[in-house]
Amino acid sequence: MKKHSARVAPLSACNSPVLTLTKVEGEERPQENAVGTTDAQLAGGAAGPETSTNKRRLRCCIRVTKMQVQKALWGVAMVMCVCSSWAGFTQISKLAFKQFDAPFTLTWFATTWNCLFFPLYYIGHVCKSPERQTPRQRFRECSRFFGDDGLTPKVFFTKVAPFGLLWILTNYLYLQALRKINTTDVSVLFCCNKAFVFLLSWIVLRDRFMGVRIVAAILAIAGIVMMTYADGFHSHSVIGITLVVASASMSALYKVLFKMVLGSAKFGEAALFLSIVGSANFVFLSFVPAILYFTHVEYIPSLANIPWAYFCGVSALLFAFSVLVNFGIAITYPTLISLGIVLSVPVNAMVDLYTCEIHFNTVRLIAVSIICLGFLMLLLPEDWDQCIIQLSTKLRKRDEPTDGESGTGITWRTRARTSMSTFAH
Numbered sequence: 001m002k003k004h005s006a007r008v009a010p011l012s013a014c015n016s017p018v019l020t021l022t023k024v025e026g027e028e029r030p031q032e033n034a035v036g037t038t039d040a041q042l043a044g045g046a047a048g049p050e051t052s053t054n055k056r057r058l059r060c061c062i063r064v065t066k067m068q069v070q071k072a073l074w075g076v077a078m079v080m081c082v083c084s085s086w087a088g089f090t091q092i093s094k095l096a097f098k099q100f101d102a103p104f105t106l107t108w109f110a111t112t113w114n115c116l117f118f119p120l121y122y123i124g125h126v127c128k129s130p131e132r133q134t135p136r137q138r139f140r141e142c143s144r145f146f147g148d149d150g151l152t153p154k155v156f157f158t159k160v161a162p163f164g165l166l167w168i169l170t171n172y173l174y175l176q177a178l179r180k181i182n183t184t185d186v187s188v189l190f191c192c193n194k195a196f197v198f199l200l201s202w203i204v205l206r207d208r209f210m211g212v213r214i215v216a217a218i219l220a221i222a223g224i225v226m227m228t229y230a231d232g233f234h235s236h237s238v239i240g241i242t243l244v245v246a247s248a249s250m251s252a253l254y255k256v257l258f259k260m261v262l263g264s265a266k267f268g269e270a271a272l273f274l275s276i277v278g279s280a281n282f283v284f285l286s287f288v289p290a291i292l293y294f295t296h297v298e299y300i301p302s303l304a305n306i307p308w309a310y311f312c313g314v315s316a317l318l319f320a321f322s323v324l325v326n327f328g329i330a331i332t333y334p335t336l337i338s339l340g341i342v343l344s345v346p347v348n349a350m351v352d353l354y355t356c357e358i359h360f361n362t363v364r365l366i367a368v369s370i371i372c373l374g375f376l377m378l379l380l381p382e383d384w385d386q387c388i389i390q391l392s393t394k395l396r397k398r399d400e401p402t403d404g405e406s407g408t409g410i411t412w413r414t415r416a417r418t419s420m421s422t423f424a425h
Contacts, residue, residue, distance in 0.1 A: 075336035078328050082340025085324060087347040089317040090183045093175055096310035102298035103175040105289040107168055110315040114278025114322070118142075121271035138268065145262070145269035151276070159261060164277040166254035168285070171318070173247035180240025182358045183348040185227060188368050189244040191342055191375045195220035196252035198378060204256055212377055219374035226367035270326055335379050342375045 096106060118139075126132055133141070143150035146159060177186045195217040201207040224245060231237035265273060292298040300306055328337045345368065352358040 071332050072336075075332035078324060078332045079336050079340040079343065082321065082324050082328070082337055083343040083347060085317045085321040086341055087187070087344040087351075089314055089321060090178065090187055090344070090348055091351055092310055092313045092317065094178050094183055096307055096314060097175075097179055099307045099310065100298075100300055100305070101179070102289075102292070102300070103179065104172055104292060105298050106311060106314060107172040107175060108281060108285055108289050109311055110171065110318045111168055111281040112278055113315045113319045114274045115282065116275070116319065117271040117278070117323075118268075118275035120323075121268055125268065139272065142266075142268040142272040145265055145272070156276070156280075160273070160276055161280065163254060163258060163273075164280050166250050166257070167277055168281065170247050170250040170254060173243050173250060177240045177244035177247060180243065181231075181237055182352050184345065184352045184358055184368070185237075185241070185364075186244045187348045188345045188371050189224060189227060189241060190248050190251075191345065191371055192220040192224060192245065193248035193251040194338070194375050194378045196249055197255055200252055200256040201259070204260060212380060216374035216377035219370045219377070223367045223371035223374065226363055226370070230361060230364040230367060267327055267330065274322065274326070335381075338375075338379055342372050345372060 093106065097103070122135055122138055125138060140150065146152075146155045149155070151160075174186065174190065177189075195213075198207075198213045199217055202209065202213075224241065228238060228241050262273075289298065293300075324340075325337060349358070349360075349368075353360070358364075
């Protein structure tokens with residue numbers, strides 16, 4: 001058995017952020033283990049004095065609450081960063097096309113920035129890890145993710161190159177859609193990838209069936225139809241909607257196939273994988289922008305006219321978004337990271353409304369609302385119904401009087417009646 005097969009995360013593909021590859025290194029469920037250990041200690045010390053038990057319980061609550069508050073605060077910051085990076089990537093890409101209409105060249109240039117993942121990870125490894133390894137040693141250790149033989153040509157062409165193509169198709173189709181329709185429609189339709197991930201993981205990965213997620217998928221499909229109807233089924237808008245839906249489908253396929261073929265990667269392994277994707281993009285696809293330039297498909301008179309500021313801005317924001325999505329789970333909850341993507345929709349809507357590039361009719365507002373609602377429903381955990389039942393049970397028990405309180409009340413009422421009857425006599 002290959003070494004990476006034991007690292008497949010028990011979570012379904014639908015529970016992770018968009019285009020994420022990683023899981024938390026070390027423990028699979030650190031919070032539950034910590035709470036379980038504390039509960040075992042409390043159970044062991046139950047025979048001791050009640051004061052000691054209360055102190056331990058108080059320390060446990062303070063420790064867990066502090067961890068949760070810290071993680072929630074990091075989550076708020078992560079939501080803002082994810083939202084800003086994704087909305088900024090969308091808006092700046094739209095502005096770049098007004099000066100240089102070259103979606104594939106922009107995709108190739110932005111994907112090449114993925115080469116920076118592993119060097120930045122190694123810098124972090126040197127700063128934090130007590131056992132510092134050389135770049136070659138770290139590379140070999142992370143390469144074991146692909147199998148016992150590491151990164152061989154066969155592994156590259158069978159397990160890395162297909163995901164590189166899906167990565168490029170996802171971003172290229174997204175940028176092509178921006179050329180046809182406004183940024184609000186593109187960003188909200190891309191949120192449907194969460195529904196596509198669920199449908200594919202349910203079919204391919206045999207994930208657990210959940211009725212609420214089926215409803216969310218239906219809402220996403222209904223939103224796509226209503227979004228098309230909002231523009232009156234014009235050919236220009238239909239092509240743009242088709243492109244962004246295809247981009248969302250490529251994103252979902254990329255994610256589900258990664259879970260099925262490679263499992264879940266640790267941070268160093270994911271950084272190496274993304275760097276290999278960026279390097280392969282630079283080595284094997286550099287001829288495509290050259291061909292598009294000489295055939296005048298994506299042509300510009302001189303290199304001085306290339307909007308390098310927009311190109312670098314788009315690439316930097318997409319790189320920052322990838323870093324936050326893939327490595328943000330180390331400091332906060334995956335659900336909060338996914339929430340940043342759907343919050344980019346109102347940001348793009350405000351920009352489009354300010355620039356007068358969109359008309360919010362009733363049909364479009366309903367379509368945007370139901371797609372965002374479906375996305376939020378897909379963020380619910382698998383045991384959300386059990387959590388609600390447990391919460392309602394706890395609230396009901398809290399409202400009901402305990403045995404001691406009820407006994408005290410009966411005794412008091414009995415004494416009151418006795419005293420009243422004695423006084424009457």
